[in-house]
Every structure is written in C-alpha cells, then in structure tokens.
Amino acid sequence: xxxxxxxxxxxxxxxxxxxxxxxxxxxxxxxxxxxxxxxxxxxxxxxxxxxxxxxxxxxxxxxxxxxxxxxxxxxxxxxxxxxxxxxxxxxxxxxxxxxxxxxxxxxxxxxxxxxxxxxxxxxxxxxxxxxxxxxxxxxxxxxxxxxxxxxxxxxxxxxxxxx
Amino acid sequence: xxxxxxxxxxxxxxxxxxxxxxxxxxxxxxxxxxxxxxxxxxxxxxxxxxxxxxxxxxxxxxxxxxxxxxxxxxxxxxxxxxxxxxxxxxxxxxxxxxxxxxxxxxxxxxxxxxxxxxxxxxxxxxxxxxxxxxxxxxxxxxxxxxxxxxxxxxxxxxxxxxxxxxxxxxxxxxxxxxxxxxxxxxxxxxxxxxxxxxxxxxxxxxxxxxxxxxxxxxxxxxxxxxxxxxxxxxxxxxxxxxxxxxxxxxxxxxxxxxxx
Numbered sequence: 001x002x003x004x005x006x007x008x009x010x011x012x013x014x015x016x017x018x019x020x021x022x023x024x025x026x027x028x029x030x031x032x033x034x035x036x037x038x039x040x041x042x043x044x045x046x047x048x049x050x051x052x053x054x055x056x057x058x059x060x061x062x063x064x065x066x067x068x069x070x071x072x073x074x075x076x077x078x079x080x081x082x083x084x085x086x087x088x089x090x091x092x093x094x095x096x097x098x099x100x101x102x103x104x105x106x107x108x109x110x111x112x113x114x115x116x117x118x119x120x121x122x123x124x125x126x127x128x129x130x131x132x133x134x135x136x137x138x139x140x141x142x143x144x145x146x147x148x149x150x151x152x153x154x155x156x157x158x159x160x161x162x163x
Numbered sequence: 164x165x166x167x168x169x170x171x172x173x174x175x176x177x178x179x180x181x182x183x184x185x186x187x188x189x190x191x192x193x194x195x196x197x198x199x200x201x202x203x204x205x206x207x208x209x210x211x212x213x214x215x216x217x218x219x220x221x222x223x224x225x226x227x228x229x230x231x232x233x234x235x236x237x238x239x240x241x242x243x244x245x246x247x248x249x250x251x252x253x254x255x256x257x258x259x260x261x262x263x264x265x266x267x268x269x270x271x272x273x274x275x276x277x278x279x280x281x282x283x284x285x286x287x288x289x290x291x292x293x294x295x296x297x298x299x300x301x302x303x304x305x306x307x308x309x310x311x312x313x314x315x316x317x318x319x320x321x322x323x324x325x326x327x328x329x330x331x332x333x334x335x336x337x338x339x340x341x342x343x344x345x346x347x348x349x350x351x352x353x354x355x356x357x358x359x360x361x362x363x364x365x366x367x368x369x370x371x372x373x374x375x376x377x378x379x380x381x382x383x384x385x386x387x388x389x390x391x392x393x394x395x396x397x398x399x400x401x402x403x404x405x406x407x408x409x410x411x412x413x414x415x416x417x418x419x420x421x422x423x
Contacts (some may be wrong), residue, residue, distance in 0.1 A: 015304050022300030022371075028293025029323070030377070031285040048304070086256055088195055088384075089249045092377045101371040102305045105363065108409040112416060120284040134383045141387065 008056050009049065019048035019097040026096045036083065043075050043094040048127040050101070051098050068098050069136025076145055091137065098131035170321060174269075175212075175236040179228045181272050182206040183240045185262075186217075186224050188255045188280070192248035197388040202259040210272065220393040221245065221400070246326075247377055254279040285328065294323030294372060301371040307364030314359040315368035318346045322372050331338065336407050343373060343411025351419035366412060373408050375401040378394040 007017070023044025027037055047068050076090035096161035107122035186203045190196075200217045207215040207228045214229040227237040258279050262272060298319025299312035307315070346369045356391040368400050378401040386394030 006422075011314050015306075018299075018300045018303035022297050022304055027249075027291045027301055028289050029297055029372070030249050031251070031283075032249045038236065060279070085253050086194070086198065087185030088198075089253060089275070089383070092193075092247075092345045092380060093249070095380065096371075096376060097304070097372065099374060099376040101374050102407070104374070104405065105367045105370050105412070108365070108413055109416070130379070134380070137380065138188065138383065138387055141384065 005053065005056060009052065016045055016049055016052075020045040023093060023097055027093045030093055032089065032093060036079075037083070038136060039079055039083075040090060040093045041063075043072070043079075043090070044097045046075075046095055047072055047086055048097040060128070061125055062132040064101075065098055065129045065132025066136045069095060069133040070140055071136075072098075073137045073140030077140065095137070098129065098133060100126045103129065164401045173234055173236070175230050175234045176238075177236050177269050178207060178210050178212075179226060181269060183224060183226060183275065184237055184276050185255050185259050186219065187225075187242055188276070188381050189252055190219065190221070190224065191245050192251035192255070193245055193297055193377060193381065194252045194255075196220065196385050196390040196393040198252075198256070200390075202256070205263050206259055219400050221396045232337050248285070249282070250285060251279075251283045254283045265401055268312055268345075273392040277413075290323065291320065291323050291328070291329065294326075298322065298342050298368045298372045300368075302364050302368030305364055305367045306361075311359050311364050312368070314353055315365045316351065318350065318365065318369040319372055321346055321349075322369065326358060336403060339404055339407045340411040340414075343369075343408045344415050347412040347415025351415060351423065355419070355423045370408060370412070373404075375404045378404075 020041050024037060024041040032040065039092045050071050051064050051068040055061065063154050072095045073091065074089050076094060079085075079090045080087040103122045103125040107119055107126055109124055110119035112118075174422070182203045185206065186199045189202065196219050199219050203217045203219075203226055204215045206286045207226075208263060212228045213231045214227070216223070216228075217226045219225075222242050224240045224242065225237075226239075227235070229235045231240075258275050262275065267275070295316045299316040302312045302315040303309070322342060325338070330338075347366060349363050350359070350365050353359050358381070359365055362383070378397050382394045382397035382401060384394075385397060
C-alpha cells in the first residue's frame with residue numbers, strides 16, 4: 001500500500017512541483033512579502049501532496065479537501081505566530097492549490113454541452129471541495145479561538161496569584 | 164486620503180480620520196472585517212476615547228468617537244474597489260499595533276501612515292511574473308503539457324495586465340466577463356490552429372487566476388466572526404464573479420465552436 005502510494009506520488013511529482021510554482025506565483029500576485037515566499041510555496045507543495053494522498057487512499061474529495069485545509073490552517077497559524085504576521089496572509093495563499101477551479105470549468109463546459117448528468121457531477125464536486133476547504137479552516141479557527149481564550153484566562157489567573 | 168485640511172479641526176475629528184485611514188487601507192487590501200473594526204476601536208481607545216462605535220462592511224466604514232471631555236465626532240468612509248495586497252495588510256497591522264502601544268502625536272501618526280503607504284509599493288515586474296507563473300503552473304497541475312503551459316502564460320499575462328491597466332468607471336463584473344471572454348476566444352483560436360494541445364487545461368489555468376478564492380474564504384471567516392452582513396456581501400460578490408467568469412468562457416467556447 002505504502003509502496004504504491006510512493007510510486008503514485010513520484011509519478012505526480014511534476015504536478016507537485018507545478019503546485020509549488022503556482023503557489024509562488026499566487027503569492028506574488030497577492031503581493032506578499034519576499035521573505036515569506038519560501039514557506040508559502042513549500043506549504044503549497046505539501047498541501048497538494050496531502051490532497052493527492054487522501055484521494056489515492058479512496059476517500060471522497062470532500063474529505064481530501066477537509067484534511068488538506070486543516071493542514072493549511074494549522075500551518076498558517078504556526079507561521080503567523082513564528083513570523084508575527086496576520087494569519088489571513090498565509091491562509092489565503094497556501095490554500096490556493098486546492099481551489100476547485102478545474103471542476104468549476106468542467107461544470108460550465110458540461111452545462112454548455114447540455115450533458116446534465118456530468119454537469120451535476122462536476123458541480124457537486126465543486127461545491128463539495130469548496131465546502132471541505134471552508135470546514136477545515138473553520139474547525140481550526142474555532143479551536144484556535146477557544147485555545148487562545150483558555151490561554152489568556154490561565155495567564156490572568158497566574159498574574160492574580162502573583163499579586 | 165489627504166488629511167491636511169483637518170489640521171484646524173478638533174482633536175476627535177483628526178483622530179477618527181487617521182484611524183479610518185488605517186481601516187480603509189486594510190479593507191482595501193482585503194483584510195477581514197473583524198480586524199478592521201478592532202484596529203479602529205483600539206486606536207481610538209489608546210488615545211483616550213470614552214466611547215467608540217465602529218461598523219464596517221466590505222464597501223463602507225462608519226465610526227463615531229467620544230472623548231472623555233464630551234468632544235464628539237462621526238465619520239463615514241466609502242471604500243471602492245478592493246484588491247489583494249497582503250503586504251499592505253501586514254504594514255497597516257504593524258502601524259496600528261505600534262500606535263496602540265506608543266500613542267505618538269497625531270502628526271507622527273499621519274507620517275507613519277504615509278510611510279506605510281510608501282513602503283508597501285510592490286514591484287510591477289514581480290506582479291506580472293507571478294501572474295504568468297500561476298497560470299502556467301496550474302495548467303500543469305491539472306494535467307496540461309509544457310506547451311499548454313506556455314499558452315497559459317500568455318493568458319496569465321493578459322489577466323495581470325488587465326489588473327494593472329486602470330480603466331475609469333468600469334463595472335467589475337463587466338470587466339471579468341470581458342477578460343474571460345478575451346482569454347477564452349484566444350485560447351480556442353490558438354488551439355484550433357494547432358498551437359497548444361488541450362484547450363481545457365489552458366482555460367483551467369486561466370480560471371484559477373481569475374477565480375475569487377480569497378474573497379470566498381474571507382466571506383465565510385467574516386460570518387464566523389459575527390459580521391454576517393459583510394460576509395454575505397463578499398459571498399454574493401465572489402459567487403457572482405464566478406458565474407461571470409463561467410459566462411465569459413462559455414460565450415467564448417460557444418462562439419468559437421460556431422465559427423471555427
């Protein structure tokens with residue numbers, strides 16, 4: 001199983017490199033600070049690798065998008081704390097490689113060809129991937145909010161004790 | 164926004180105007196509503212305001228401030244065309260943090276805003292390079308050949324240049340239909356004459372560049388933060404843009420299918 005996965009990922013290596021370059025390109029289009037570019041591009045590489053791995057293991061696109069988005073959100077929160085920058089900067093650039101541009105195009109194409117069965121399939125896939133990304137980001141963002149609240153409360157409790 | 168004309172005004176007027184400058188800068192660059200509102204509130208409070216009310220949606224900020232001596236000011240700022248500028252979000256965030264901790268005089272505050280605007284000028288060549296790289300790379304990601312990537316690079320160049328060329332009073336939805344139509348037609352023509360193998364992959368690469376992924380993600384985060392109106396505003400905006408892109412490409416495919 002693992003051997004097959006590795007061969008699959010090695011086969012997809014050009015695509016992963018392209019995901020790396022694509023994320024870099026988007027970071028430039030979104031006008032990101034130069035020193036953050038390597039982190040973001042490597043993040044894009046791994047995000048797409050995770051997406052491919054999960055779909056290879058036979059899970060649905062929704063689950064794949066969800067888990068890659070959870071990875072994206074965790075990475076962005078960590079980078080934001082290390083580099084002392086707003087989280088949204090990293091979140092939007094790293095998640096680009098799993099945006100469902102392809103299935104959006106195909107759903108439009110099938111609608112034009114009046115192939116409604118394929119259209120509903122492609123459109124469903126678009127919606128599910130988008131929903132997966134959003135769910136992943138929301139889960140982590142909610143957890144971080146709860147975590148930060150607990151952290152600040154413990155901190156203030158400590159300060160009261162010191163007084 | 165030039166605020167030199169406010170020098171003779173009262174302290175609260177000037178303070179609120181500068182705080183709104185910071186908020187406007189963030190909102191224009193695509194920051195979350197929560198961050199914008201919080202920044203304006205914190206800046207005003209750190210200068211000793213007794214009461215601050217801020218309400219922001221994607222296209223408007225309304226704010227009022229009351230100082231402890233009863234001095235009062237209400238101001239409104241309409242924000243037109245917003246674009247993605249991560250460097251600016253970060254710079255304004257730093258400015259607002261520094262101001263909250265140091266509370267310099269308002270003249271220094273104004274100088275800091277001007278400095279932040281000057282410092283965040285991004286090289287145009289990098290922007291163009293990014294667009295070309297993004298479009299061609301995503302063509303390869305979705306299974307196009309290197310030759311397809313080359314065509315997608317041209318499309319990426321067109322998309323980025325359309326961002327850079329400032330056309331006055333153009334409707335943003337009309338603009339996205341126009342750009343997708345131009346790119347779609349050009350791709351169909353090039354592929355028809357044997358330049359490029361797979362028109363689908365080239366168009367997908369171009370669509371990735373046009374699609375408002377950032378706005379879509381932000382809209383749901385806004386709603387999560389409790390800014391429902393702003394979230395719906397951005398959600399509708401990004402869905403509408405996606406539909407417009409689909410219409411543009413669909414029209415291009417339809418017309419070139421009839422003519423070629």
